[in-house]
Amino acid sequence: MKTVTLTVNNRPHTLTPSPERTLLDVLREDLGLTGAKRGCDAGECGACTVLLNGKPVNSCLVLAVELSGAAVVTIEGLGGPDGLDRLQQSFIDNFALQCGYCTPGMILMGKALLMQNPHPTEAEVKEFISGNLCRCTGYENIVKAIMAVAGGGEGNG
Ligand code: FES
Ligand code: FES
Known part of the structure; x- marks a missing residue:
């Protein structure tokens, strides 16, 4: 099996995943990072979103064997109880x-958007998160939460 070295939340890892295993499998089952959620497992819901080399991806669609040299950020990498990210x-x-x-997927989508466009319009926020499904909130407060950071004028750290 192919050996893959990558970083997850700035920590180096060496893995030997079997060919069918996904980034989501590895995060949740091997590394104990359960922030990324398994919803549809088919690229339809966004619950498994993480940042891969700075870009949001559905981790259920990324094969772990393809990750040599990759830098992955999960919700655990943004902040925790001792210090939350502003978006959290x-x-x-x-x-x-x-x-x-x-929520982890939504926050990472917001993070990705603000990294590439620190001052998005509300329409741009809605468009950017349109692939991430939420069954509870009606989206309005999610958009508000992202806009609140976007309007802060101090970056998005
Ligand atoms: S679990 Fe739904 S897109 Fe990955
Ligand atoms: S699915 Fe979004 S808060 Fe429940």
Whole structure:
């Protein structure tokens, strides 16, 4: 089996995944990073979104064997109880989650958008997250949470 070295949340890992295993499998089952959720397992819901080399991907569609040299960021890499990322805090402040299943993916989509476009319009936020499904919130507060950080004028750290 092919050996793959990559970083996840800036930590190096060496893996020997079997060919059919996905990035989502490896994150959740091998590395214990369960923030990325398994929803549809077919690229339809966005619950498994992580950043791969700075770009959002559906980790259920990425084969682990293709990840040599990759840099992956999951929700655990943004912040935790000791210090939340501004976008995580904004989701809390704006009541942008209910069950929370979509939330890691939504936050990472917001992060990706703000990295490439620090001051998006509301329409651009809606368009960017349109592939990520939320069954609870009606999306309004999610958009508000992202816009609140976008309008902050201090970057998006
Ligand atoms: S679990 Fe990957 S897109 Fe739904
Ligand atoms: S908060 Fe439940 S799916 Fe979005």
